[in-house]
Amino acid sequence: MDTLQSKTSFEEWTEQKSNGRFTNWLKAIHQEKWESVINHRFTNELGEESLDKDTFSQYLVQDYAFVDQLVKLIGHAIGTAPSLEDRIPLVNFLGQVTSEENTYFQRSFEALDIPEKDQTDPQLLPATKKFQQLMAEAGRSLNYANIITVFIVAEWSYLSWASRISERSYSKFYFGEWVSLHANPEFRSFVDWLRNQLDQIGPTLSTERQQEISELFEQSLDCEQAFFDSAYL
Ligand SMILES: Cc1ncc(CO)c(N)n1
Numbered sequence: 001m002d003t004l005q006s007k008t009s010f011e012e013w014t015e016q017k018s019n020g021r022f023t024n025w026l027k028a029i030h031q032e033k034w035e036s037v038i039n040h041r042f043t044n045e046l047g048e049e050s051l052d053k054d055t056f057s058q059y060l061v062q063d064y065a066f067v068d069q070l071v072k073l074i075g076h077a078i079g080t081a082p083s084l085e086d087r088i089p090l091v092n093f094l095g096q097v098t099s100e101e102n103t104y105f106q107r108s109f110e111a112l113d114i115p116e117k118d119q120t121d122p123q124l125l126p127a128t129k130k131f132q133q134l135m136a137e138a139g140r141s142l143n144y145a146n147i148i149t150v151f152i153v154a155e156w157s158y159l160s161w162a163s164r165i166s167e168r169s170y171s172k173f174y175f176g177e178w179v180s181l182h183a184n185p186e187f188r189s190f191v192d193w194l195r196n197q198l199d200q201i202g203p204t205l206s207t208e209r210q211q212e213i214s215e216l217f218e219q220s221l222d223c224e225q226a227f228f229d230s231a232y233l
Contacts, residue, residue, distance in 0.1 A: 008028075009207055009210065009211075010022060010025045010202065010203065013025045013028065013029075021195065022198055022199045022202030022203055023152060023156070023195040023199055023202070025202075026149075026213070027156075030214075030217060030218050030221055033218065033221040033222070033225065034221060036225060037161075037224045037225050037228070038160040038161040038164070040225070040228040040229075041228070042055075042228040042232075043161040043162075043164070043165065043228075046165065046175060046178070046179065047168070047179075049172065051175070055231050055232065056112070056174070056175070056231075057112045057114055059231040060105065060109070060112070060114070061114060061118045061122045062122065062124070062125055062127075062128045062227070062230070062231075063105075063227075064105050064109075064122075065122055065128055066128060066132065066227070067097065067101065067102075067105070069131070069132040069136065070135065070154065071097060072136070072139060073135045073139050073147060073151060074093065074097070074151070075094070075139075076138075076139035076147050077090050077147045077148055078090045078091060078094065079142075080147060081144060081197075082144065092190075093190050096186075100181070101181060104174075104177050104178070104181060105119075107173070107174075108173075108174040108177075108178075111173070111174055112174065125230045125233070126226075126230070127227045127229070127230040128230075131223040131224075131227055134150060134220065134223055135150055138150045144197075144201070145202070145205065145209075145213060146212075146213070146216060148194060148197055149213050149216045149217055149220065150216060150220045151194065152191075152194055152195055153217055153220035153224065154220065154224070155190070156191050156194075156195065157221070159182055159183065159187060159188060159191045161182075162178075162179045162180075162181075162182035163183045165179055165183075166179050166180060166183035198213075
């Protein structure tokens with residue numbers, strides 16, 4: 001396990017690295033939490049298709065509410081991105097979430113017999129509310145770096161665990177497609193592009209602001225962890 005302290009500044013860290021990406025610094029200083037999220041029991045059971053159907057159903061219901069807030073966050077990212085060139089990949093990704101991913105949820109809800117009320121107005125778990133609040137707050141900051149930091153944790157962590165379990169074939173489409181939605185070449189290149197956005201901004205920020213971004217990255221990881229944990233409550 002990495003022995004880096006969360007206090008290691010980006011400046012200190014890059015001195016020992018040639019071409020160290022800002023987002024790799026963020027991951028390195030929160031390595032333990034990162035590993036815990038991407039190797040969560042939920043992802044392991046999903047990868048073995050041994051995940052309990054009710055556990056997955058509850059997770060999907062909560063996640064659809066997460067996705068609604070994520071769509072709003074992407075809207076804020078689009079509005080605060082520095083140029084049209086930067087807005088376009090965000091717009092395309094937003095299009096995917098609201099088409100392919102949205103219909104994945106619709107088809108899964110039907111296959112899993114999820115009541116209408118749970119699809120449109122579910123009882124939110126505390127972890128879902130907390131994550132929504134973090135995204136809403138980042139959106140309200142109207143600060144592109146803050147906004148994409150939360151966004152990066154969400155997409156990069158999903159890419160990481162999904163890639164680990166994407167080799168096998170799945171008998172249930174709602175398991176298999178949930179993995180392939182987060183482990184395909186287009187998604188991979190979007191996540192890399194998104195990280196690059198922050199890799200470019202990060203090094204230009206003051207040490208204090210870099211520390212704030214690091215804290216936001218950590219809070220986002222905490223939200224991911226709690227979100228998976230609450231599938232088992
Ligand atoms: C909780 C959570 N984090 C990240 C993603 C990826 O968008 C998701 N669907 N749900």
